[in-house]
Amino acid sequence: MVLARVSKLHKSYALGRTKVSVLRGVNLEVREGEMLAVTGASGCGKSTLLHILGALDKPDQGTVSLAGEDLFAASTWRRDTIRNRDVGFVFQFYHLLPEFNVLENVLMPRMVGTSTWGWMSARREAKAKAAEILELVGLQDRLKHRPNELSGGERQRVAIARAIVNEPRFLLADEPTGNLDAKMGKGIMECLHGLNEKGQTIVIVTHDQQIAALADRQVRLVDGKIES
Ligand SMILES: Nc1ncnc2c1ncn2[C@@H]1O[C@H](COP(=O)(O)OP(=O)(O)OP(=O)(O)O)[C@@H](O)[C@H]1O
Ligand SMILES: [Mg+2]
Incomplete structure (x- = not known):
């Protein structure tokens, strides 16, 4: 079954008076349960594509459907709901909140959309869930650390934990090993494989061929299109 279809x-992007055409007719299918790697040179539009796939940005033309629903034909409210429920996003540069510790960073997506009252009753369960996920990514001994008290690989794992705490069907990871050495990169890939085996559909974007080779399938973005 196809989970996401891009057509x-x-x-x-407008840059002053010039228009930079980044994606030029991308077609892509992501099958339920697969781990797909999207590769391509720096600046070719990988992050742009991933952001649109996760409904974080809008395309100029074309459609993206997720589980059969047309994301950009839907209302903003509907799109936000789908994104919060179905999509986990691991950003290229982590985007952790520096003022909050590891546990709190991972709790954020669970707090979003919950009223203060609702949160009072949901907090205990949410904390337990966040702690469980942090154990899954091997950070059980770092719960009270702030992001600046973590190594690059640990930050990346917090970013992954935050992306999966709501158990999204669809996990999108933008260069999840990009800022890490080879050993840490492999560790992150093992972590992603574990999630994939538990049923999560994963798309990773990477310029690293060795990392891409660890996915089930690879596609390449060249000249604004998926190479066939
Ligand atoms: N907000 C923006 N305004 C103008 N141009 C942009 C904007 N965001 C991205 N671009 C341009 O679009 C192109 C694609 O950017 P994108 O971030 O998608 O590339 P990428 O493949 O993810 O690169 P990298 O591997 O370096 O992360 C780049 O040339 C970039 O300069
Ligand atoms: Mg990028």
Whole structure:
């Protein structure tokens, strides 16, 4: 079954008076349960594509459907709901909140959309869930650390934990090993494989061929299109 289908996607950015055409007719299918790697040179539009796939940005033209639902034909409210429920996003540069510790960073997505009252009753369960996920990524001894008190690999794992705490069907990871040495990179890939085996569909974006080779399938973004 196809979980996500991208068709004829176009996206350009205006830079002063010039228009930079980044995506020029991307077609892509992501099958339920697979781990797909999207590769391509720096600046070719990998992050742009991933952001649109996760409904974090809008295309100029084309469609993205997730579990059969057309993301950009839906209302903003509907799109936000789908994103919060179904998509976990691991950002290229982590985007952890520096003022909050590891546990609190991972709790954030669970707090989103919960009223203060609701949170009072949901907090205990949410904390237990966050702690369980942090153990899964091997950070059970770092719960009270702030991001600046962690190594790069640990930060990356917090970012992954935060992305999966709501148990999204679809995990999108932008260069999840990009800022790490080879050994840590492999550790992150093992972590992602574990999640994939538990049923999560994963798309990772990477410029690293060795990392891409660890996925089930690879596609390459070249000249604004998926190479066939
Ligand atoms: N907000 C923006 N405004 C203008 N141009 C942008 C913007 N965001 C990205 N671009 C341009 O779009 C192109 C694609 O950017 P993108 O971040 O998707 O590339 P990438 O493949 O993820 O690169 P990398 O491997 O370096 O992360 C780049 O040339 C970039 O300069
Ligand atoms: Mg990028």
